[in-house]
Amino acid sequence: MTRRQKAIAFFVALCVLLVAATVSLNIGWVIANAGRITPIIFGVVLFALIIAGLIVYTVFLVLEIKRNEEHDSFINAVTHELKTPIASIRLYLETLQSREVSDARRREFYDIMLADADRLHHTVDQVLKAGVVRERQKAGVRGPVDVAALTDECVGLAILRHHLNSGAIELDAPRDRALTVNGDAEELRTVVTNLLDNAVKYSGSSVHVTVSVAAPAPDTVWVRVQDRGIGIPRKQLKRIFNRFYRVQARGLRNIKGTGLGLYIVRSIARAHGGRVFAQSEGEGRGATFTLELPRLITQ
Amino acid sequence: MTRILIVEDEQHIADGLRFNLEAEGYEAVVARDGEQALELLLKERTAFEVVVLDVMLPGKDGFTVAAELRAAGQFVPILMLTARGRPEDVLRGFESGADDYLPKPFELAILMARLRGLQRRRRWNERDVEVPESTPETYSFEGRTLDFGAMEVRAHGKSYRLTQMECDLLKYLVRNAGQAVSRGTILEDVWGLHESTDTRAIDNFIVRLRRYLEDRPASPKILLTVRGVGYKFVSQEALKSS
Numbered sequence: 001m002t003r004r005q006k007a008i009a010f011f012v013a014l015c016v017l018l019v020a021a022t023v024s025l026n027i028g029w030v031i032a033n034a035g036r037i038t039p040i041i042f043g044v045v046l047f048a049l050i051i052a053g054l055i056v057y058t059v060f061l062v063l064e065i066k067r068n069e070e071h072d073s074f075i076n077a078v079t080h081e082l083k084t085p086i087a088s089i090r091l092y093l094e095t096l097q098s099r100e101v102s103d104a105r106r107r108e109f110y111d112i113m114l115a116d117a118d119r120l121h122h123t124v125d126q127v128l129k130a131g132v133v134r135e136r137q138k139a140g141v142r143g144p145v146d147v148a149a150l151t152d153e154c155v156g157l158a159i160l161r162h163h164l165n166s167g168a169i170e171l172d173a174p175r176d177r178a179l180t181v182n183g184d185a186e187e188l189r190t191v192v193t194n195l196l197d198n199a200v201k202y203s204g205s206s207v208h209v210t211v212s213v214a215a216p217a218p219d220t221v222w223v224r225v226q227d228r229g230i231g232i233p234r235k236q237l238k239r240i241f242n243r244f245y246r247v248q249a250r251g252l253r254n255i256k257g258t259g260l261g262l263y264i265v266r267s268i269a270r271a272h273g274g275r276v277f278a279q280s281e282g283e284g285r286g287a288t289f290t291l292e293l294p295r296l297i298t299q
Numbered sequence: 300m301t302r303i304l305i306v307e308d309e310q311h312i313a314d315g316l317r318f319n320l321e322a323e324g325y326e327a328v329v330a331r332d333g334e335q336a337l338e339l340l341l342k343e344r345t346a347f348e349v350v351v352l353d354v355m356l357p358g359k360d361g362f363t364v365a366a367e368l369r370a371a372g373q374f375v376p377i378l379m380l381t382a383r384g385r386p387e388d389v390l391r392g393f394e395s396g397a398d399d400y401l402p403k404p405f406e407l408a409i410l411m412a413r414l415r416g417l418q419r420r421r422r423w424n425e426r427d428v429e430v431p432e433s434t435p436e437t438y439s440f441e442g443r444t445l446d447f448g449a450m451e452v453r454a455h456g457k458s459y460r461l462t463q464m465e466c467d468l469l470k471y472l473v474r475n476a477g478q479a480v481s482r483g484t485i486l487e488d489v490w491g492l493h494e495s496t497d498t499r500a501i502d503n504f505i506v507r508l509r510r511y512l513e514d515r516p517a518s519p520k521i522l523l524t525v526r527g528v529g530y531k532f533v534s535q536e537a538l539k540s541s
Contacts, residue, residue: 084309087405091312095318098407112311
């Protein structure tokens with residue numbers, strides 16, 4: 001049992017004890033005032049208020065302790081995500097500086113350092129974006145954005161960045177009509193990229209991702225990212241969008257992240273008047289993320 | 300060849316460490332997680348001189364791995380190499396059984412120096428275990444008795460207390476009786492000091508030891524100076540035959 005779990009157990013026990021004490025006091029009050037309606041009603045209402053207060057207080061306390069825990073694990077994750085690539089780049093630079101390295105090895109080292117610089121950049125970006133979307137409730141500069149074209153572009157970039165075969169991510173988008181939304185192209189690109197990155201990250205070694213852009217209703221646009229990866233336990237489907245929250249399940253111990261990606265996705269979706277939701281048949285059975293945005297109808 | 304185990308799940312860092320260790324002439328083995336490391340060290344009983352252990356590993360973290368190794372009686376030197384550099388992390392590392400702790404990002408030269416330090420300590424420990432066999436507790440010659448257990452020299456009814464450093468030095472000289480011992484060896488192997496320490500410090504020690512061992516300290520017969528090298532303890536046998 002960790003220190004936090006102990007604290008939670010203590011406060012819950014304290015709450016139960018206090019509620020029990022209040023209830024017995026209440027019963028005593030009722031017995032003492034038997035036959036007198038006004039004091040009984042008055043007493044019962046006050047006792048009920050005290051009990052409700054106790055429970056609300058405890059619930060908030062426990063939630064706060066849990067949030068603290070998530071925050072701690074976030075700090076650890078970000079520390080790791082920032083320091084590891086720096087350590088790696090440093091290590092290779094020092095190696096190049098102090099040792100005889102063959103040309104082939106040298107080029108390999110440059111590639112490794114570039115990949116680490118990208119990783120570092122990605123982490124810094126996520127943290128900064130999370131800060132921005134938290135402060136701003138409305139999307140930034142808005143304009144008509146063709147979601148199909150934007151998604152196509154993101155898919156191409158994801159394939160490049162993750163060194164995938166061109167067939168690993170399939171895109172299914174209508175070619176005959178534009179699916180346009182009113183939004184900030186940069187932010188929407190972040191949303192689609194984050195969803196794609198997750199799909200690849202949680203797919204393991206065999207990546208099969210299907211992306212579809214569609215209009216399920218005349219006034220809505222969907223971007224749906226479906227993977228055949230490790231899936232999400234049903235109970236966590238909603239919580240994964242919370243800040244710092246990371247899926248807890250066996251088999252994904254190797255996957256590193258800050259717990260910010262989906263939080264950013266949800267914040268941007270909401271700022272655009274849309275929403276995002278996740279579906280999964282459970283662990284090991286893939287996951288589907290759907291971004292729903294209001295469609296911009298042009299005459 | 301010295302074999303070093305790298306327990307690291309970050310491919311880039313593991314590869315970079317391996318490249319450098321191999322360039323220094325070590326044999327480096329990489330384990331990608333804690334279970335694999337425990338498997339190698341406890342089940343297969345592969346011998347490693349040092350283990351470089353990351354903390355944030357998939358599955359069992361580095362703290363757990365270190366603690367399990369120690370609980371199982373595996374006392375290979377462990378250097379923890381981790382992004383977690385807060386004081387409480389460092390403390391936890393040592394509590395779980397690490398011998399050294401280096402936060403990432405690290406300097407390559409410092410990592411290498413620390414690895415060498417751990418190996419050196421390991422070799423000393425091994426030698427300390429041999430000492431009771433090779434050096435007797437007491438050593439007598441010409442009416443003098445060196446008592447390493449009581450840390451004193453008895454000579455003609457007088458006794459001189461030895462400090463730990465004097466005792467270690469004397470023990471080492473006696474064990475290598477008849478052979479010249481360099482000042483550098485005395486500093487590094489006997490006292491564990493860095494070789495660049497001022498070697499004149501040794502000369503003062505030798506002057507003191509001569510007062511305990513020699514009839515006439517100014518013209519030594521037992522603890523001789525070997526010019527350009529260091530010192531030599533002339534053994535009892537050598538004295539008899541001369």
